[in-house]
Amino acid sequence: MSLLSVRNLVIDYARTRALDGADLEVTQGETVGLVGESGSGKSTLGSAAGRLLPQSARRGEGEVLVAGEPVFELPATRLRHLRRRHLGFVFQDPIASLDPTMRVGAQLGLVLGRGGDVSFHLGRVRLDDPRVVRSYPHQLSGGMAQRVAIAMAMATAPDLLIADEPTAALDSQVREEVSNMVFSLAAEAGTSILWLSHDLPAVARRCDRVAVMYGGRVVESGPARQVLGNPAHPYTAALAGSAPAAAAHGVRLEPVPGRPPVLTGPAEGCAFAPRCPFAEERCEHERPAPVRIREQDVLCHRAADLEGTLAQRRSAPEVSA
Amino acid sequence: MRKLDRLSIGGLACLLILVLFALGSLFGIGGDPDAIVGPRLQPPGPGWWLGTDNLGRSVLPRVMEGVGTTLLLSSIAVLVTAALSATFGIVAGYRGGYLNELVMRLVEVLYSFPAIVLAILVAAVLGPGQFAALASIVLVTIPLMTRLVRAAAVAVAQRDYVTSAVISGARLPRVLGRHVLPNVAGTIAVQGTYALSVGIAVEGGLSFLGFGVQPPQASLGVLIQQGGTYMIAAPWLILGPGVVLVVAILAINVVGDGLRDRLEPRETRSLT
Amino acid sequence: MILELDDVTVTFTAGAPLRRVHLDAMKHVSLEVAEGETLGLVGESGSGKTTTSRVALGLQRPTTGTVRFDGRPFPKRRRELAGRMQAVLQHPHWSLNPRMRVGQSVAEPLDVLGRPMDGRADGRAGGAVGEMLEQVGLEAGFADRYPHELSGGQRQRVSIARALVTRPAFIVFDEAVSALDVSVQVQILNLIKDLQAEYGFSALFISHDLGAVRYVADRIAVMRKGEIVETADTATFYTHPSHEYSKQLLEAL
Amino acid sequence: MRLLMWWSGRALSSAATLLGVSVLIFAAVRLMPGGFAETVLGPFATAGQKADLAARYGLDQPVFMQYGHWLTAVTGGDFGVSMISRQPVGAELVARLPVTAELTVLAVAASVLLGVPLGVLTAVRARPGGGGAAGRLLSGLGVSVPEFVLGSLVVFVFSRYALGLEVGSWVPLTRDPAGNLTTMILPAAVLSVFSISVTARTTRDAVMGVLVEPYVTAAVGRGESPWFIVRHHILRNAATPVVTLLGATTAYLLGGALIVEHVFNLPGVGSYIVQAVGRRDYAVVQAGVLLAAGVFIVMNVLIDLLVGALDPRMGVMAGRRS
Amino acid sequence: ATGTATSPTAAQESAAPGYLAVADQALPTGGALNLQVHIDSGAATGYDPQLADVATTWQLLSLSYETLVTVGPDFSVQPLLAEKWDTPDPKTYVFHLRKGVKFANGREMTADDVVGSLKRLLASKGVWRGQLGPVKSVTKDGDDQVKVTLSEPYTPFLTALANVPAAILPMKEIDDKSVDPATTLLGTGPYVVQDHRQDVSWTFKRNDKYWNQGKPNADTVNITIAPEEAARIAALQNGGAALATLGNVDSSTMLAGAKDVQVVTQATTDFYYLMLNSLKPGSKLADPKVRQAIAIALDDQQIADVALGGKGKPTAITPAGLPGACDPAALPSAGKSLDDAKALLAEAGAQNLSFTLSIFSTEPAPAVAQVVQQNLQQAGITVKIEQMDEASWSGKVYGKAPADFDAALSWFAGYADPGMVTKWWNPETAGFNVGFMKPDKDLNTLIDAAGKEPAGAARDKALTDVCAKADADAQMIPLVTRPATVAFRTDALSPSLYAAEGYGNVLRLVADARVKKTQ
Ligand SMILES: Nc1ncnc2c1ncn2[C@@H]1O[C@H](COP(=O)(O)OP(=O)(O)OP(=O)(O)O)[C@@H](O)[C@H]1O
Ligand SMILES: Nc1ncnc2c1ncn2[C@@H]1O[C@H](COP(=O)(O)OP(=O)(O)OP(=O)(O)O)[C@@H](O)[C@H]1O
Ligand SMILES: [Mg+2]
């Protein structure tokens, strides 16, 4: 059963179209990685799942269903109930999402309610130091704050955890441990995860499926290893090829050429077309419809033509390491 | 930056009308505010559209004159207060340490003097009149604003963008002016409109004591003080200036809030 | 040496008044950054990297030990260092003035130096600011926006643009690329490298991403629990780490 | 340790403030136009009478000597004698303090209980379209009605028509708490209208500032109810300016109390000081102002402590910028 | 001279001539009387009646102290502690003391107390000493007679004795220092003080040893000090006070609809006057022509009608309403026109005269000042009003000599004899105005002459001369009388009130008042 289902969602800010018809499904117990270029609308999609967008955001089209309920149509109390029952969020900027006037222990205690074991939950994110409980957010390092935010989101054992770059500020070791923790807890509890991240290897390793966003749309989705190891969309391929971790010392990496689009209305054609080495005439004018390539859903006019060619362009075999 | 909301625009329009109203009195529209034109305490009627006061003067030109006096006096006073409080509050809040202590103690000293004592002293030094009233309003309103601005500045001073500016080598005036001030401007706007109300009240009180605007010049404070004593016997005496005052302060407050919201580019979030 | 930290210790106190805890965020740290060099600073979360950078920037006075910038202790008046150093601070959310447009924020270091900006005076699109924005992968049109209208990565890039715009002699990057997708990361890292080649500035590059550090850093220092446990050339470090902890770190890569 | 230092520093600076106030007020009353002699003895007084009076209250000595005597007496708890009533000022202040204190406490309580919720409501309901307008108008209305006018109106209406609440009489709290309350509610209400509005507007400003913060979004995302978020996150974070304001308003209320005390004829400190100023009753003015200063200093220390407790980034321990 | 009462009621109409109200003797005695007045006695000299110089203090002290003689309705002198008196010659007064008069401590009043009191007053620095006139000696004439000898005839003598400063004090106790009159009220009057909180309240209890059997009627008099008019009006409306003094001339309209409240206006001899400082160096006001021009330009009737709501009356320096006072309409300045004023100004070279008028802010002074300003504007004189609190005002006007104000506005208590207040036109006697007033020898001679003249046509003529001379001198220009407004609850109280008062004492007949019900 589909726990989160985003269908053709269009979100506009004052002068930007952040989502331009995004589709995404997360089923019960599934872990989905959401990757994509900075500014492609990942955070917007994540927030939209809980109807947490700022007031200037307008939903143009589409709908979001969480546990079968249309999030954007729910009355306030039902919505609140839904968030509480089904959703857990870790926001992109963890330290800012902590109340600066409350000690960490108190904040966590507030989420847990009476009788909650604060130190147990902090321990799960490897914050065993008793000092942390009594610290204020500004007294924590960036990584510690992020772990606190994760602990708070996990504390209520939500059905779906939406984590926006939850490990970005963590060092590799802690990142591993925290990720392990989150994913194993999720597996135990049957929690689904929507994991917004830039860390492609980690996504490839941990997530069942991955969705790649570009220009406000999910341009490719499918089993994680498949998508990242054998991309069907030119953007996915380009992304996967530019990880700095992949480069040997002294080698100069090349980013995807060109700049990401800033949409103000619906894209006329494929948003990636200007940067795409395979673009054709129709890519500029015709919005691509989803096609199924192998196990992947792809938004590309030429997906079928390119099958096979993209994998060879991979310059980063370590992606799946 | 967002546009002013409809309520604030309404407030702005009201203020504009009041200013026109006051300007009208400069050109003698409405009549001579000091001339005795009819019997005392007459209800509104032809010749005195807002009635006559206890000396038989027409209330209308007096209200028009009063609006001008009061708006001018209080807004100058509030501007002075805002400028001084902003400077002291921001510097004290940002710098901390001894400077902070010094400013806060000074403010405390000012606070300890009841407004009336301050007013009498100021009037003693400057001689009674508008200038004394102005100085008194400033002295009465400065402490609160300074404290609040300081509190806001302390919070802002710890933000990373201030740190970034400092790293860039920005001079103090720049850090304070470009980073701290805009982020405490909301507080100043809100407290400024509040100070304006206090100012008008203080002005009225001072005139009542005899230290403010000197008779026969009219100010809203004076008119309302007088109207207050005749509230039941001659309600039109308070009605005219009262309505104008309420409209003025309401408008100022609403505009102040609007301004505050406008100064905040971020969107507030609804709690649902 | 543009920056020298000599036996620096920083102690914080925290906790409730009566149960005060003292914490050494830095313990006897000695570090040097040479002209034109990028020093990578890695280490576990909470190990004191940010604190080190604050000390290096003169924002945090060491409890003990000395800091020298340009061979001299920090001057009383920061103004003397104007244009010499810049930083990309760790929290993009707080590092931009919410009431300043992106263009104004990026233009500020130029303003401070009194360098008139070519293009429009309000720092909108055009001139050095627009160019800088484009270099970090943002359209010049972003100059018009307020920080809250940006995505996390966009905000971080604005901070980077602001730090680079004056080509200062020394820059701290504290988790400067952590919120960026790999492609943009590469773009930024390339930019840093290119500018460094052109202007020869020094940098303290703090990151958890050992890949990124390897990509830009000349030398690497490893911190753990407030102490520097290893300093080595990048090549040496990645091939023959000497400290046990360094080995652990690299294993995870 | 630092706390101890803070306290001792604060005590020192408070003492310095009080000393400053004492010097200023002492000089000030003597600078006020219209000397005590003309005022107290009237126009017919002869030079001899004036001299007698001056000698009686030691006013013939050099000013700094007078100050010295006064200061020594004050530190010994002796605030001098009123030149009008010839009664000790200290005793009279103590007798009158309860009235003013009760008025002020009631008004501050009203500001907290009504102003804060109103401010929160108008902020939470504020929409770009201009919602919450009613609340904004309401709080604007409060600041625009002068106490004098409102007080007179209330006094008039409640005295002419039997509406259940007493005006113009005063019953000590200790004698008849219920009766005291029925006589104090109206003056306190009149007094608090202004501060309720100001509190509401300051609260609105502060809450709006908090509503943009991500931790509020985070709390919403956790499915917390608005009330819960307000209670646990917003109030605390918005508290600093409101608490500062409330402390400061106490000062304003003391000034407002004097008008209300006048209109309602309550024997409080405010009217005592005002009458003394009117008659240049030096000892009373000096003692009154010193008392006010003492109150404000204590209030400010409390506020600083409270603010420090509410917001760890501020207050006692945060100290200065590094 | 009768007071005007708004909305006369049955009680009012039946009042005897000279009275605004007469207490209904059919009502039972006893009960508590709650009064409110706007100001407390605030003398630095304490309760000592001899040093009291303001009417508000006289009013309160008169509940406990009594004088040899008193003022009746229409200002007639009537016996009080003296049963009667003889005047063998214009310079000699023999008072026959009432028997059985006791001080509140139970001790019988003796001739020694009377002699001692008067001597003490004459030796004191009080203002009232001057009003007693040229007293040569005070002697005991047997146990129950006291003889006062004047060095020359002095007509207002008895009237002067009728005011509180001439009260009979317990001299035995004062002399043996067991009583300090500054801090203790011990008199022969109807009430004794039980409690006084400065500026808050007084409580008077019936003096059980009072000589006048059956009086006072009320057992208790509670006086609340309520400076704010609104508070007094409120107390009247809700029954908190049975009687209150009101300051605003329009207060009667405020109380118009209030049930059972009656507002009456008591005429007084108090009057407003304008001071023109002729001693300020370089001031145009030093020129009598300029001052006369001002006197001419002033429209007293308008001041009375507008500033005092028609409740005051134009007056010359002998207060209007007193028997024998001169007619203000007959004053030289009253017969002149604005053109005359302008001509005088032109003559003095003061066409564009402009000066500052210093006033205190207590109503209705600002109103009077603004009408004055309007009046003088007609004659081309610009008046700038400078308003301040009373203390600052007194500092400015009386603080130094020569005073540095241009013009000032104030009011006098007019007392009960037309000649008494004329004394203040001699700065050397008055003292308070030496700083701004040049003594006028001719005027002083006229004043003294009028003082000696026994009551009758000759005295009236002498007073008319004084009035005319003072009018021409115009250093202090009398304007209008200042009425007193009193309101009381007809359901709570049946008071006695004179229609006109010379010593500003609204509480004069309190002992007669009957309480209808006690709140
Ligand atoms: N203002 C402060 N008060 C008290 N403790 C602090 C303060 N700032 C930092 N600390 C503590 O100092 C230690 C080092 O913090 P620092 O921010 O330097 O770590 P970091 O290496 O940058 O970590 P991260 O990679 O997670 O950002 C942490 O344990 C932190 O809790
Ligand atoms: N509050 C806002 N107002 C206006 N525009 C916004 C707002 N928030 C985001 N945007 C714009 O919407 C687009 C999508 O933003 P979003 O935050 O969803 O990106 P993202 O994929 O999360 O990027 P990143 O990886 O950098 O966090 C961006 O172009 C951004 O500039
Ligand atoms: Mg994002």
Ligand SMILES: [Mg+2]
């Ligand atoms: Mg850090």
